[in-house]
Amino acid sequence: MIEVEVKVKIDDKDKIAEQLKNLGFKFVKKKFQEDIYFNGIDRDFRETDEALRIRDEDGKFFVTYKGPKIDKISKTREEIEVGIEDKEKMRQIFIKLGFKEVPPIRKVREIYKKDDIGASIDEVEGLGLFLELEKSIPDINKKDKVLDELMEILKSLNISRENIIRKSYLELRGLQ
């Protein structure tokens, strides 16, 4: 799947939540996510712009691979995700294979939905508040159309393009 995604820094969570509801978004759920990221064996994922992650989402576990970002504006990229039964065993396997673990990223994520568009208000430990808009599509061809759609929503939220952040939380933490 291709994940078309834009992210912006926000200040006021309640205001954004209210605006999303006014645009027709419905609150879905609140989740606690802890993400363990690994750096590559033969290459530095910060340079190749890839990611390997084990996510613990309220006690459900996932392994995710993210390919390099494929446009200049958004965080659009290939993403492959699979559910796993045990976080610690998978972590041990990755370490044995030679992947290098970095300290976990923790956040509380409030998820809103309107049709097939997801909006997440993230409160990230040590980094603050962010809004992510995303839509998954099976192939790359409709990327620009979907990106326009997400940009329209940002506009309706009175958030300008200049506030868009392409860096991951992992990268943002590295910049501190």
Place this chain on the structure above:
Amino acid sequence: MIEVEVKVKIDDKDKIAEQLKNLGFKFVKKKFQEDIYFNGIDRDFRETDEALRIRDEDGKFFVTYKGPKIDKISKTREEIEVGIEDKEKMRQIFIKLGFKEVPPIRKVREIYKKDDIGASIDEVEGLGLFLELEKSIPDINKKDKVLDELMEILKSLNISRENIIRKSYLELRGLQ
């Protein structure tokens, strides 16, 4: 976990099954297993004696890492295994990360148990019939005692030490 394991080539499946039952082993189940193995990114697992595998066991999926064998006789080694929800997605993730896939090993495995000792009669596609005896232990200290126990069973089956094979099915196929 440490998996203490010995493997021997056998000719007559029915005879071994009968002998196992006479020793107090009970038939547990018959499984079809398809194993996809990957070679390493920064090292050749044939040289380091490690293994990374995705197993499809009658439609249930597992990722397994096996460390190098740790004695001269048996196939005893560290093994870490985790259940996964989807075989194909995990396979794609490993390929994206740079692991090199080799053609799958397929077998029908008949499993017998006596207390905490497992006996498997394997009919391996292209390789023939094998018997594996195994017992998992939490740490390495009791390895030799457990190995003696497995050797006693082989003796009761009239199988001599010379028939023990330390090579994996993957390695045996490579030798053909």
